[in-house]
Amino acid sequence: MCGIVGYVGHRVALDVVLGGLRRLEYRGYDSAGVALPSDGSLLIERRAGALANLEARLDEVGRDGFTGTSGIGHTRWATHGPPTDRNAHPHRSSDGKVAVVHNGIIENFLELRAELEARGIWAESDTDTETAAHLVALAHAGELAGAEDAAGDLTAAVRAVARRLEGAFTLVVTHADDPDRIVAARRNSPLVLGLGEGETFLASDVAAFIEFTRSAVELGQDQIVTITRDGYTVTDFAGEPVAATPFQVTWDLAAAEKGGHDYFMLKEIEEQPGAIANTLRGHLVDGRIVLDEQRLSDQDLRDVDKVFVVACGTAYHSGLLAKYAIEHWTRLPVEIELASEFRYRDPVLDRSTLVVAISQSGETADTLEALRHAKDQKARVLAICNTNGAQIPRESDAVIYTHAGPEIGVAATKTFTAQIAANYLVGLALAQARGTKYPDEVVREFEQLESIPEAVAEVLESLGEARALGQELAPSKAVLFLGRHVGYPVALEGALKLKELAYMHAEAFAAGELKHGPIALIEDGLPVVVVMPSPKGRAVLHSKLLSNIQEIKARGARTVVIAETGDETVRPFADHLFEIPAVPTLLQPLVATIPLQVIAAEIARARGYDVDKPRNLAKSVTVE
Numbered sequence: 001m002c003g004i005v006g007y008v009g010h011r012v013a014l015d016v017v018l019g020g021l022r023r024l025e026y027r028g029y030d031s032a033g034v035a036l037p038s039d040g041s042l043l044i045e046r047r048a049g050a051l052a053n054l055e056a057r058l059d060e061v062g063r064d065g066f067t068g069t070s071g072i073g074h075t076r077w078a079t080h081g082p083p084t085d086r087n088a089h090p091h092r093s094s095d096g097k098v099a100v101v102h103n104g105i106i107e108n109f110l111e112l113r114a115e116l117e118a119r120g121i122w123a124e125s126d127t128d129t130e131t132a133a134h135l136v137a138l139a140h141a142g143e144l145a146g147a148e149d150a151a152g153d154l155t156a157a158v159r160a161v162a163r164r165l166e167g168a169f170t171l172v173v174t175h176a177d178d179p180d181r182i183v184a185a186r187r188n189s190p191l192v193l194g195l196g197e198g199e200t201f202l203a204s205d206v207a208a209f210i211e212f213t214r215s216a217v218e219l220g221q222d223q224i225v226t227i228t229r230d231g232y233t234v235t236d237f238a239g240e241p242v243a244a245t246p247f248q249v250t251w252d253l254a255a256a257e258k259g260g261h262d263y264f265m266l267k268e269i270e271e272q273p274g275a276i277a278n279t280l281r282g283h284l285v286d287g288r289i290v291l292d293e294q295r296l297s298d299q300d301l302r303d304v305d306k307v308f309v310v311a312c313g314t315a316y317h318s319g320l321l322a323k324y325a326i327e328h329w330t331r332l333p334v335e336i337e338l339a340s341e342f343r344y345r346d347p348v349l350d351r352s353t354l355v356v357a358i359s360q361s362g363e364t365a366d367t368l369e370a371l372r373h374a375k376d377q378k379a380r381v382l383a384i385c386n387t388n389g390a391q392i393p394r395e396s397d398a399v400i401y402t403h404a405g406p407e408i409g410v411a412a413t414k415t416f417t418a419q420i421a422a423n424y425l426v427g428l429a430l431a432q433a434r435g436t437k438y439p440d441e442v443v444r445e446f447e448q449l450e451s452i453p454e455a456v457a458e459v460l461e462s463l464g465e466a467r468a469l470g471q472e473l474a475p476s477k478a479v480l481f482l483g484r485h486v487g488y489p490v491a492l493e494g495a496l497k498l499k500e501l502a503y504m505h506a507e508a509f510a511a512g513e514l515k516h517g518p519i520a521l522i523e524d525g526l527p528v529v530v531v532m533p534s535p536k537g538r539a540v541l542h543s544k545l546l547s548n549i550q551e552i553k554a555r556g557a558r559t560v561v562i563a564e565t566g567d568e569t570v571r572p573f574a575d576h577l578f579e580i581p582a583v584p585t586l587l588q589p590l591v592a593t594i595p596l597q598v599i600a601a602e603i604a605r606a607r608g609y610d611v612d613k614p615r616n617l618a619k620s621v622t623v624e
């Protein structure tokens with residue numbers, strides 16, 4: 001949610017900053033802007049809408065003047081104030097010396113704005129961010145009460161202001177008179193540092209600088225970082241030096257590019273076999289399941305008497321599947337809860353509760369706050385995350401990373417299937433620690449998981465028809481999705497993909513619920529997507545769903561059926577049939593989801609929408 005970039009080095013900063021913003025546009029695309037110090041003043045350009053609008057504006061004014069080698073940039077997902085030119089970042093102080101980009105929400109900004117107005121400083125925009133620009137300028141001028149010693153020192157000025165702000169914020173600040181330095185403050189919103197030869201980068205995500213360096217540094221909560229072309233310093237908000245953790249990014253520029261596809265999402269759908277395989281790799285060592293990071297003892301895992309899974313959106317759908325697997329393998333009770341609801345209803349937690357927090361980005365505010373609530377109640381937290389060193393894994397007791405690589409398309413695809421695999425690893429790790437499965441059974445389950453990437457690759461090869469169907473279904477007003485047991489979360493995920501990509505009304509039901517109300521929605525020609533269980537795996541589920549299909553078919557539904565290869569019983573009731581390979585019941589979601597992702601993307605494309613950047617959305621949601 002909002003992408004920010006800062007650069008000090010030897011290249012033309014405008015090019016570096018714009019390149020970084022291009023790779024961060026998935027975080028928000030309501031507006032974009034840049035600020036670069038130049039001869040004692042700041043060159044600022046900003047435009048509402050996608051980055052392309054800013055680039056067009058820069059072409060209009062001419063880029064020749066933008067020769068500086070430091071600068072900051074921003075791509076916005078609007079919170080305070082509509083997405084207009086006026087509200088686009090960077091925001092400038094009234095003396096024109098300070099420019100600020102911001103990700104997050106400054107919760108006490110009204111109070112701060114009133115304080116500024118009392119001093120005769122009026123805001124130009126509707127944003128919370130602008131207050132920070134004015135305050136930094138005051139502190140730098142030695143005119144902020146209590147921070148007089150920050151005069152002339154940008155780092156001290158940002159630190160003094162950070163102490164005054166409440167809420168979630170990452171601020172990146174440049175000063176017209178100090179072009180060789182950029183200062184940032186970080187609380188609750190992501191910020192990572194990149195180290196090159198004679199150049200240093202700051203960004204919301206390593207993707208912004210991966211073209212130049214894979215050497216990165218994790219920044220923690222409540223830290224102030226100053227970068228110059230020769231390096232960086234980090235302190236806490238009190239000014240005490242703190243050690244930051246360096247790491248190497250394990251993927252490269254090619255992974256962050258489209259690789260010949262029209263959209264990142266289409267590339268990411270195809271990357272699923274690799275994403276699942278990479279997530280599993282290295283987790284079976286000498287016949288035992290191991291986690292990526294474990295700050296819990298085996299005894300802690302044995303003491304667990306209840307599991308909560310918390311997550312949002314697609315990650316929540318993967319969490320629904322964790323419940324099936326963990327309960328089945330460990331006999332532990334598992335509750336799954338939307339992270340945004342969790343802490344508001346006083347859940348029963350104690351030190352023997354394990355909370356599994358699932359988040360692709362590792363920075364979703366709802367999930368982070370749910371995790372913190374759990375920790376306050378002494379529960380243990382295990383994170384499943386796709387982003388190395390993000391806040392959620394940092395604050396957790398144990399971590400499994402989904403090594404899916406960067407996911408740029410705003411709609412989650414490969415991270416969903418990778419999360420399912422990681423959830424199953426959690427189930428197996430618990431079963432192993434608690435002895436509810438023999439070691440050879442754990443190994444057997446793991447090996448079945450390991451064979452899934454091949455089955456997913458098989459599905460991907462047979463999807464020509466799904467693409468054609470997407471075109472046919474594009475004019476529909478609504479689509480329903482049905483599933484039972486592990487097919488139900490798949491149906492929910494299929495409906496979510498369709499809503500977010502094609503802006504089409506889509507709803508998923510547990511098929512057994514149909515007759516309790518939703519069947520009234522069925523009318524002639526209404527497309528209904530049905531996820532069929534295996535006829536061999538859980539025969540009873542299969543026969544129930546077969547009856548449900550007949551019920552909707554009798555009422556005129558146009559059925560799109562995802563069924564196991566060779567399931568002939570369903571053929572007469574399927575207007576469109578997509579065959580998927582036979583796999584064990586718990587693993588079926590990993591293959592059954594793929595056609596639904598493709599159908600949603602194709603419907604969206606047929607409707608003329610950008611599947612990488614659905615309207616109103618951002619990839620990571622750092623506000624509650």
Ligand code: F6R
Nearest residue numbers: 313314315359360361364411412
């Ligand atoms: C949907 C989607 C969202 C995210 C949700 C959680 O395609 O991507 O529903 O799944 O916002 O995000 P993370 O996993 O980053 O916590």
